[in-house]
Amino acid sequence: DQQVKQNSPSLSVQEGRISILNCDYTNSMFDYFLWYKKYPAEGPTFLISISSIKDKNEDGRFTVFLNKSAKHLSLHIVPSQPGDSAVYFCAATDPSGGNQFYFGTGTSLTVIP
Amino acid sequence: DAGVIQSPRHEVTEMGQEVTLRCKPISGHNSLFWYRQTMMRGLELLIYFNNNVPIDDSGMPEDRFSAKMPNASFSTLKIQPSEPRDSAVYFCASSLGIPTTPQHFGDGTRLSIL
Numbered sequence: 001d002q003q004v005k006q007n008s009p010s011l012s013v014q015e016g017r018i019s020i021l022n023c024d025y026t027n028s029m030f031d032y033f034l035w036y037k038k039y040p041a042e043g044p045t046f047l048i049s050i051s052s053i054k055d056k057n058e059d060g061r062f063t064v065f066l067n068k069s070a071k072h073l074s075l076h077i078v079p080s081q082p083g084d085s086a087v088y089f090c091a092a093t094d095p096s097g098g099n100q101f102y103f104g105t106g107t108s109l110t111v112i113p
Numbered sequence: 114d115a116g117v118i119q120s121p122r123h124e125v126t127e128m129g130q131e132v133t134l135r136c137k138p139i140s141g142h143n144s145l146f147w148y149r150q151t152m153m154r155g156l157e158l159l160i161y162f163n164n165n166v167p168i169d170d171s172g173m174p175e176d177r178f179s180a181k182m183p184n185a186s187f188s189t190l191k192i193q194p195s196e197p198r199d200s201a202v203y204f205c206a207s208s209l210g211i212p213t214t215p216q217h218f219g220d221g222t223r224l225s226i227l
Contacts, residue, residue, distance in 0.1 A: 043218030093212050
């Protein structure tokens with residue numbers, strides 16, 4: 001029933017290293033994908049997005065990769081910083097089907113100083 | 114710029130009571146979304162509105178839940194009667210209504226039903 005899946009509930013990385021967060025989806029109609037970041041007691045905030053016509057989108061330390069054939073996307077953070085410690089949600093949307101987003105269950109990233 | 118404003122931030126009430134959560138979207142946004150965050154399902158969409166009209170309420174768990182958007186600057190999510198299993202964080206988000214534009218979230222209401 002969950003159309004967007006984040007199979008790793010948590011991830012720990014040393015400061016300065018690369019963080020890789022993964023997301024899988026099942027609906028082949030999804031063609032726009034987003035990552036959100038959430039700190040405790042705050043709402044999720046938009047981080048980066050990618051359209052299905054691309055396989056990579058980069059914004060500073062954050063890069064999102066999309067593999068449509070595998071229905072898989074990933075978020076790379078390089079270098080990781082302690083302030084990146086947060087819960088990261090993957091989301092997908094089918095623009096032809098309305099403007100709702102389908103979110104994953106989130107991955108809690110801890111960057112160890 | 115004011116973001117999405119939700120109230121109250123915390124609500125603790127007893128089972129059976131009516132609970133009303135409130136949301137003020139970003140001015141100019143014409144889509145509004147209500148989500149519930151749970152460990153099992155992550156951010157679960159309950160209902161969304163376009164131009165104050167409910168478009169998809171298939172995520173509303175039961176008839177005890179209802180949502181209204183009487184005008185472009187205000188929405189409510191009501192639970193009556195409330196049950197302990199409704200305890201969660203409820204988020205409101207708004208967007209420009211274009212599918213490829215991000216939704217902007219409020220800071221949520223943490224609801225505890227005793």
